[in-house]
Amino acid sequence: MAPVQVPKAPAESGEWELPKYRASFTFEHDGKNSSNAEKGEFFDIKFYPYSPAGASPVFAAVSKEFVVVCRLNQVFERDRGPCEVLRVIRDEDEEAANCTCCWTKDPETERAWLCIAGADAKVKIYNIAEGKLVKTLVGHGGGINDLATSPANPWIVASASDDTTVRIWSLAPAHVQQPCVCLLGGEGHSWDLLSVAFHDTGRHVLSAGHDQVINLWTIPDLPTEHVDVPIVIHYPQFSTSEVHNNLVDCVAFYGDLILSRACHEDTIVLWRIEGFHSDDPPLLPSQAPTTYDTSKQTRSAFTPTLSPSRPSHFTRLLQFYTPDCSAQFYMRFKVFHAPDKHPILAFCNAKSKTMFWDIARFGAYDHYLAGLRAAIKPGGPPPPVKPSWLTVKRKKKDNVSTLRNLAEGDKDSLVSASPDPETMLTLGGFSQDTLLEWANLYDASDSHGILNPHRMVPIDGTAGFVGRQVAWSPEGDWCVVVGNHNRALIYQRWPKDGKASTPA
Secondary structure (H helix, E strand, O other), X not given: OOOOOOOOOOOOOHXXXXXXXEEEEEOOOOOOOOOOHHHOEOOEEEEOOOOOOOOOXXXXXXXXXXXXXXXXXXXXXXXXXXXXXXXXXXXXXXXXXXXXXXXXXXXXXOOEEEEEEEOOOXXXXXXXXXXXXXXXXXXXXXOEEEEEEOOOOOOEEEEEEOOOOEEEEEOOHHHOOOOEEEEEOOOOOOOOEEEEEEOOOOOEEEEEEOOOOEEEEEOOOOOOOOOOOOEEEOOXXXXXXXXXXXXXXXXXXXXXXXXXXXXXXXXXXXXXXXXXXXOOOOOOHHHOOOOOOOOOOEEEOOOOOOEOOEOOOEEEEEXXXXXXXXXXXXXXXEEEOOOOOOOEEEEEOOOOEEEEEEOHHHHHHHHHHHHHHHHOOOOXXXXXXXXXXXXXXXXXXXXXXXXXXXXXXXXXXXXXXXXXXXXXXXXXXXXXXXXXXXXXXXXXXXXXXXXXXXXXXXXXXXXXXOEEEEEEOOOOOEEEXXXXXXXXXXXXXXXXOOOOOOOO
């Protein structure tokens, strides 16, 4: 199964490469309250998304009292590493306890601005070139746990709060006096929010949190002139508490599909809201289902009535296995998804292991197996060329019966056989161990199955490292994970020279 159409790449294209560990850094904490161990932790990281193609990517990593802004260079000296610190910004607020950030731009000069927020319920915006605070957005009645910038408009920012609401802020000059232009609240959530995400179109927002509810909101046409009070949206167009059984700390769009993760579940789930298509005209607030019937765990304006052909409001598609997260929460994945690039999902667990899945491999695997099934039939074509990322186990003798079972679509009833070597060579058979390992990595046909990481990278010397957030550079050549001990792990794809440090 290929959930979303992805570009076809030659078998040996660099697009099939997954990131490798290159370096790390730890920022020495010297904050006002160094006795508080929790302060020594990066909670969020975001790459600046507005650089021209080919520019060295810049990211900001946020801890409770400070922000570190860094640049990554493809060509670097071994003793210096790829990361260059550009600026450190310290929050002088006595109540500072920041945990999230997002990038935007000065609407007049288009210089880089960074929004940060946390427990003090304020969104603080800094001019990065000068390191100065330029404005503060207030209005939330509780701490802010996540920020997101609209992909469609750099001056629209969403914030998710402990007050159970999402606020949509406009940084346009017309809204200086009242920057909050829309409030998503009312009956949407009953407990603290942890995650907010925009759709690529900017017309839809996801929210999730402690109440294990995931909501999809449709953003109305936002005002272009000053307004005295924000637009208030009371009900989301879709709401469910059935995808997860615990607090949801990360939710994101993947095209029109949704990725989400909950504490204690050790999986990231890919799922679809039935009837939701972003190219359809946006629904009106009046079309949103209300909470009148409190027995409904899922409510949807996209499928107001169900039928035998559409028996559910949503459909689970895939589950990605993320072991060793223990009872930790506030752990976020990130999917790299750009035109003509392979979509790659990344996540770091609570035991210093970073995991990667190349979503394009699911469709390529199906295509390859279809070729194998065709090859074992009488008069069939020659076996297809095996992709290099499909590794082969040699523990048991290869057998043709295994391939026959795959041809019948039965991966669970693989049996041993002893074909003659010439026939086996002709068919290119593989061992049960090999085929089962491939199925656990790439067989996306079972929505209840769990897919192991395509690459899992353990890092020596980081015992007890908990990954809090993953970020991808705009062109997908870098992936950075941040977490406790104020540490950042740097992964690289497609190095341009031979000076990259040896992976640990």
